[in-house]
Amino acid sequence: MGIPYLESVTAVERKRVIRELVEGQESATHLKVLLQKHSGDDGSLSAKELVAKILRSFDKTLSVLTSSEDVNGGEVSQILAIYGENGSPQAASCNDRGFEDSGESRKRSSPVPTKDRRGCYKRRKNAQAWNEVSSKTDDNYAWRKYGQKEILNSKYPRSYFRCTRKYDQGCRAIKQVQRLQESPELYQITYIGNHTCRDMIKAPQLVVDSTSPWESFLVNQPEPEPSRAPYEQDHPFSSSTPMIKEENPKQETPSDVTDNMKTNLWSNLKDFEPTMLPSSTKMASDNADTVYSCTGSHSTLEMDFGVDSVFGTDSDFHFDESQFI
């Protein structure tokens, strides 16, 4: 895959190429999963090596593509953002929505079925994102579902979750979960943004796994430990600190991802103070730094720079908020 060739290609074509690569990469990843599942250590060894090789190849190719342009185009990074390539971070600036902080309590002016104006919101782009495939959707963070969508050409809907600490701590981590249609017992989980909720005082010990994002997601790991955002610098508060949350151990029913999140024992832990994290339990380290302004209002150490609103305008200002979170 040569760059020279790609350079003579239009941006649109390039995008398609990248998309295809991403898909191929996903497929290879899936293959890897399958191999891991029923692998007798016989011939599968070479098969695994092969998969690893393929993944590396995708990784390299994609990084070449992205690094060569992304800088201000953003087009590519946008495609890739969701797949783990980090683009230049940008704060969402959806200040127009002054109520961001009120969270779920927002009410519409007219309590009626009329078309409501929900104001604008900025979609987050270029946030750190990485994904993994796992047989379970729970990690040790507390998530709250805020949406579900049917995805074109996908048999299963995609569910959207945000950190439950979004409003009380301004944590912007979100994740998307969707069953793989090839193997419904597995979920493709995309983490976007680092957790900034506190209790991460012990954060800095996260280990950066330098493996490519693509390779990093091991599937079916006995201990679901979401890999951290690939290629990203960690800022001091970023993550790894799990938010204790133990989701019900039971495997969810194959209807859709949300079921398993239902009983989240968060309730028992409501008053949980970071300081007493049972660090023992498996922790998942999703890191995140997400997007929109959840400004939370306040306190604690969430430095949420009101960035969103302050810098307003959606233009991307170059300021990597993620470094401060």
Added chain:
DNA sequence: AGTATTTGACCAAT
């Protein structure tokens, strides 16, 4: 009563 999920509408990006 407070919190979480569901779900259709709204909105941004393409």
Added chain:
DNA sequence: ATTGGTCAAATACT
């Protein structure tokens, strides 16, 4: 015009 991401009222759950 379409598609995917988010919002928020309604609803379910605890």
